[in-house]
Amino acid sequence: MAEKIILTGDRPTGKLHVGHYVGSLKRRVELQNSGEFDKIFIMIADAQALTDNADNPAKVRDNIMEVALDYLSVGIDPAKTCIFIQSHVAELTELAFYYMNLVTVSRLQRNPTVKAEIQMRNFETSIPVGFFTYPISQAADITAFKATTVPVGEDQMPMIEQTKEIVHKFNAVYGETLVDPQILLPSNKACLRLPGTDGKAKMSKSLGNCIYLSEAEEDVRKKVMSMFTDPDHIRIEDPGKLEGNTVFTYLDAFCNDGHFAEYLPEYANLDELKAHYQRGGLGDVKVKKFLNNVIQEELRPIRARRAEYEQRIGDVYDILKAGSEKAREEAAKTLAEVKAAMKINYFDTPEFLEEQSKKYSK
Numbered sequence: 001m002a003e004k005i006i007l008t009g010d011r012p013t014g015k016l017h018v019g020h021y022v023g024s025l026k027r028r029v030e031l032q033n034s035g036e037f038d039k040i041f042i043m044i045a046d047a048q049a050l051t052d053n054a055d056n057p058a059k060v061r062d063n064i065m066e067v068a069l070d071y072l073s074v075g076i077d078p079a080k081t082c083i084f085i086q087s088h089v090a091e092l093t094e095l096a097f098y099y100m101n102l103v104t105v106s107r108l109q110r111n112p113t114v115k116a117e118i119q120m121r122n123f124e125t126s127i128p129v130g131f132f133t134y135p136i137s138q139a140a141d142i143t144a145f146k147a148t149t150v151p152v153g154e155d156q157m158p159m160i161e162q163t164k165e166i167v168h169k170f171n172a173v174y175g176e177t178l179v180d181p182q183i184l185l186p187s188n189k190a191c192l193r194l195p196g197t198d199g200k201a202k203m204s205k206s207l208g209n210c211i212y213l214s215e216a217e218e219d220v221r222k223k224v225m226s227m228f229t230d231p232d233h234i235r236i237e238d239p240g241k242l243e244g245n246t247v248f249t250y251l252d253a254f255c256n257d258g259h260f261a262e263y264l265p266e267y268a269n270l271d272e273l274k275a276h277y278q279r280g281g282l283g284d285v286k287v288k289k290f291l292n293n294v295i296q297e298e299l300r301p302i303r304a305r306r307a308e309y310e311q312r313i314g315d316v317y318d319i320l321k322a323g324s325e326k327a328r329e330e331a332a333k334t335l336a337e338v339k340a341a342m343k344i345n346y347f348d349t350p351e352f353l354e355e356q357s358k359k360y361s362k
Contacts, residue, residue: 019193021298028081042084084326099170107162113155147181149182149184197209197223214306225288239280
């Protein structure tokens with residue numbers, strides 16, 4: 001029976017926030033502890049981060065340890081999961097180079113994720129080649145570890161589709177070699193993309209609308225209490241809208257019935273709270289205080305674990321080094337199979353010499 005393998009990761013361009021947590025990190029821990037998977041690889045994608053931060057490598061370097069600490073603090077266990085640094089697996093670059101021959105420029109231009117990212121970064125007139133080709137790099141990351149499952153957010157679906165196309169094309173041209181990966185989306189719809197605290201579509205460090213996993217309790221409370229709600233819900237007795245109301249989006253992502261029993265026993269569940277808010281008579285402050293309790297409960301053990309690991313940075317360094325060495329060994333096996341399929345493994349078997357000897361001995 002084929003192995004079940006996960007590959008996922010994050011760009012180290014800043015500390016990870018609650019959007020990352022509900023969108024992917026929490027699920028990764030559940031998958032890691034499920035016992036369903038034979039191997040799990042989580043990549044700190046520094047090489048990918050450099051595609052649009054080439055002039056600021058210090059930003060990437062400074063966040064390697066931040067992301068590693070966030071991983072360990074949420075419960076990623078290095079005994080079960082291989083955490084590695086992308087740039088220290090050179091085989092990924094070589095795989096991407098071969099895959100480039102299987103993808104056209106026009107196909108990359110049609111990738112919705114690439115189009116959106118180019119627009120967001122104002123790259124329209126001067127797209128770095130590395131950034132433009134990062135769907136190919138991502139395909140190399142996924143296939144190098146023979147990943148059967150890739151847990152990502154909905155916005156990454158076009159990237160996985162492009163990987164699948166590369167896999168199918170490679171296998172059609174060179175023979176069955178690469179594994180066809182399947183996407184795994186968050187099960188909670190509210191987690192597909194958590195908005196910023198200001199109601200903007202995406203959390204962004206530059207907009208200051210993120211709640212970071214490593215933030216102090218008081219800073220989290222301030223952000224929750226200033227969160228965007230329904231601008232027309234001015235008085236408590238006014239009916240309130242749920243659509244576009246960030247507080248309720250966060251409650252959808254974070255709370256369960258047990259939280260009501262603990263912090264807001266006059267309601268049995270979120271549906272009752274929503275109904276009261278919609279008919280009027282429920283103030284935003286009360287709802288925000290409840291949300292703050294819910295989020296603080298989730299973040300408390302994460303903060304505690306992070307504080308422990310911050311006192312053991314040498315151990316975290318060793319985890320990253322050992323993980324990168326293990327990842328490189330795995331990727332090297334796939335690269336060898338790819339080169340054999342492409343018939344460019346000239347010195348690995350006697351076949352090439354035999355062919356040439358026959359050719360020139362006539």
